Amino acid sequence: MPRTPSRPLARPLSNPLGIAAALAGAVAAAAVAQPAQAQEGQERCYGITRAGENLCENAFQGHSCAGQATQDFHGGDWVLVPAGTCEEMQGALEPYDGINDTPPA
């Protein structure tokens, strides 16, 4: 059974000590890294998406899901952005029926 790798490993992965050491190292490294998920601290921002870039539904145009926006910067299409940055990008926190006439650059 070819469990032995073709060249020596820096860290043996076939024994519990190697696994535990790798896991402990990963836990320590990941704990200080910036987490990728930030579901808290995000807000829905309307009117700043280009066609096809939106997340979920548009209340006015009748499409139901991600990527289906057909107009740039429609006020019914939204994306998630870090909380507090939506208005900086000329977006709105509430949906509206119309096109954003001051879209982000």
Add this chain to the structure above:
Amino acid sequence: MLREVQRSVRTALLGGDPAAAEALVAGNAVAAAERLLVHRNNAQLSLIGVLAADFPVTRRIVGADFFTAMARQFVFAHPPLRPELLAYGGELPDFIAGFPPARPLPYLADVARLEAAVKGSYFAADAVSLRPADLAGLQDEVAAELVLALHPSVRIVASPFPILTLHRANRADRAAVGRVDTTAPGETVLVSRIAAEVTLDAIGPGDAAFLTAVGAGRPLIDAAAAACLADPAFDLQASLTLHLVHGTFAGTGSRGWPHRQDLSP
């Protein structure tokens, strides 16, 4: 009676003999045929529209005309089995693989497979990812036999073609389509929706084998062995770090899972 009506209308809508359905339409026969055609067109176009929305990269690679013609053939061959447009189109990648006009583009089926994974990931259940602290302080034997659960949105798509590069170059929001060397090495893609959006990340063969084994319920020690078989340079600590930060794991499995399974075929 209702069942016969439904069957005959369905036949007419999906490109079959419309005679039976025409006989059911009130009014004179010519008008009935034309009215059924209108209905048939609408039914087909809505399904083709679903496919175009779900496979925008595939569509961009082949162009709208080719895609629409191919989608029409697909609709005939694979009518919807459930009354849910969301569930429609999962067989398109396999259909493309066997679609003779697509043969000059051998990577197309895998690109469509990647798009199907993106859709599946988007609509997968939500879950809270494991935090690093959840796995801190485990004893050696416990760590080795640890069974991790993948986040429900995780999909892995492997291909002998550079599908992620192709996908990125042909996204609908890109103005200019860059040239892609389709003979470049194959790519394996981790598709996931950990936060709100689906993300696509290239992963190596060792990482792919590791996640596949974890997803199959193997304990860490076996998943690590599978990864080392696929890639002797696999670095377990680097992989675990990356996935703890990314949020790839969403829980731990039961300690009683059968472990030390033989990984050889």
